[in-house]
Every structure is written in C-alpha cells, then in structure tokens.
Amino acid sequence: MKVMVVGANGQIGKQVVEKLQHSEHTVTAVVRKQEQVNEFKNKGIEAALLDLEGKVDSLTEAFTVADAIIFAAGSGGHTGPDKTLLIDLDGAVKTMEAAEAAGVERYILVSAFDADKRENWNAEMRPYYVAKHYADRMLEQSKLNYTIVKPGGLINENALGKVTVGVDAEPSTITREDVADVLVASLEEANTYQKSFNVVNGTLPIKEALKNL
Incomplete structure (x- = not known):
C-alpha cells in the first residue's frame, strides 16, 4: 500500500514514517518546509512539499499516487487558536476533500x-478540541474508508506495545510510539474501518486490541 503521511515532521508523524519505511508498505512524508523534504530524502524516504493552508487542488494532485492517507499534522502547542483552526480543522478537511477527489479510499x-464529548474537554484546550471534534465529524460524513484514532495524553516514553481501546479506555496516557503503531496497524485491519475510538496504554497487544474493537 502506498501511504502518504501528512504531518510527517511531527513527533508522531516521524515515527509513523519510520515504521512504514521498514514495512511492506511504501511511504511518502508530507511536510511543509523544503529543509524537511531534504532531511527525509537524505534518509532514503520519499517526501512531498505541501501546504495545508494552500489550495485543495495541489493536495489532490499529490494524492493521486496514494492508496492511503494518515493525517498526523497539527499546529503545535506554541501557536494560537487561529492556526489550530487553519491546520487541525481546515487543513484536515482539505486533505479529506483532496483524498476523495484523487480516488484515495x-x-x-x-x-x-x-473529542466527541464536549463535556469532557479540557477548558484550556477548547479550540484544539473544537478543531478535532469537527474534523472528525467531517470525516465521518465523507465517502472515505476512515479510521479516527483518539489517543489519551501523549508521552515520550518507550512503547509499551499494549493498549486499551474503545469504550473500555479510561482517561489516561499513551506513548507517541504506541500511537504510531496503532496508526500503522490500522491501515489494513478491517475491524477499524469506519470506526472512531479512544486509545490509551493498557493490557492488550495492539493488533489483538484492534481486532476486538
């Protein structure tokens, strides 16, 4: 499967790209700066320079070679609500529109x-949750074969390899590497198709947990 990772220079995105590079899939890292393109290409990884604040047509043209899109982009914690809306919401929706137009399923x-439960949102992060909430809803209303992965608090520790997913997932943390593993494992796991689920570190191996969704 040819996979394009949007937000490939982010903390989760980088790990997704590295895992896909050493899998049966082929990967293209989608980034927003030329120096990032150069960094990936120096590692032998195909990369594409695309602007999530640009036109959908440019994204569509790039996506025509893909079988799957993984959207792991974000405006980051150092930007304001305006960038959160432009990247986490509108940028995500643009890639959905482009994927549909390009024939990516x-x-x-x-x-x-x-993100689907307003009453549980962190008050200090409301713009972020608003963006995620409506991006999720737009994806669910699309024609795409989607999976929405909703991780708990992100931490930078070594992967544990075990998670709890769905309704059994209580608010907790998950390593970024485990999130990356969940994203890669979801690509061809039919039980994740057309589903949205919470995920935290837990008790089951990732592939087993996804099969039990």
Missing part, C-alpha cells in the same frame, strides 16, 4: 481522547 486521522 483509506484515510486515518489522529484526533483526541473524547
């Missing part, structure tokens, strides 16, 4: 724990 989106 498989689309995986990184969201946030309980």
Whole structure:
C-alpha cells in the first residue's frame, strides 16, 4: 500500500514514517518546509512539499499516487487558536476533500481522547478540541474508508506495545510510539474501518486490541 503521511515532521508523524519505511508498505512524508523534504530524502524516504493552508487542488494532485492517507499534522502547542483552526480543522478537511477527489479510499486521522464529548474537554484546550471534534465529524460524513484514532495524553516514553481501546479506555496516557503503531496497524485491519475510538496504554497487544474493537 502506498501511504502518504501528512504531518510527517511531527513527533508522531516521524515515527509513523519510520515504521512504514521498514514495512511492506511504501511511504511518502508530507511536510511543509523544503529543509524537511531534504532531511527525509537524505534518509532514503520519499517526501512531498505541501501546504495545508494552500489550495485543495495541489493536495489532490499529490494524492493521486496514494492508496492511503494518515493525517498526523497539527499546529503545535506554541501557536494560537487561529492556526489550530487553519491546520487541525481546515487543513484536515482539505486533505479529506483532496483524498476523495484523487480516488484515495483509506484515510486515518489522529484526533483526541473524547473529542466527541464536549463535556469532557479540557477548558484550556477548547479550540484544539473544537478543531478535532469537527474534523472528525467531517470525516465521518465523507465517502472515505476512515479510521479516527483518539489517543489519551501523549508521552515520550518507550512503547509499551499494549493498549486499551474503545469504550473500555479510561482517561489516561499513551506513548507517541504506541500511537504510531496503532496508526500503522490500522491501515489494513478491517475491524477499524469506519470506526472512531479512544486509545490509551493498557493490557492488550495492539493488533489483538484492534481486532476486538
């Protein structure tokens, strides 16, 4: 499967790209700066320079070679609500529109724990949750074969390899590497198709947990 990772220079995106590079899939890292393109190409990884604040047509043209899109992009914690809306919401929706127009069926989106439950949102991060909430809803209303992965609090520790998913996932943390593993494992796991689920570190191996969704 030819997979394009949008937000490939982010903390989760980088790990997704590295894992796909050493899998049966082929990967293209989608980034927003030329120096990032150069860094990936120096590692032998195909890369594409695309602007999520640009036109959908440019994204569509790039996506025509893909079988799947993994959207792991984000405006980051150092930007304001305006960038959150432009990247986490509008940027995500643009890639959905482009994927549909390009004939890409498989689309995986990184969201946030309980993004569908307004009453559980962190007050200090409301713009972020608003963006995730509506991006999720737009994906669910699309024609794409989607999976929405909603991780708990992200931590930078070594992967544990075990998770709890769906309704059994209580608010907790998950390593970024485990999120990356969930995204890659979801690509061809039919039980994740057309589903949205919370995920935290837990008790089951990732592939087993996804099969039990």
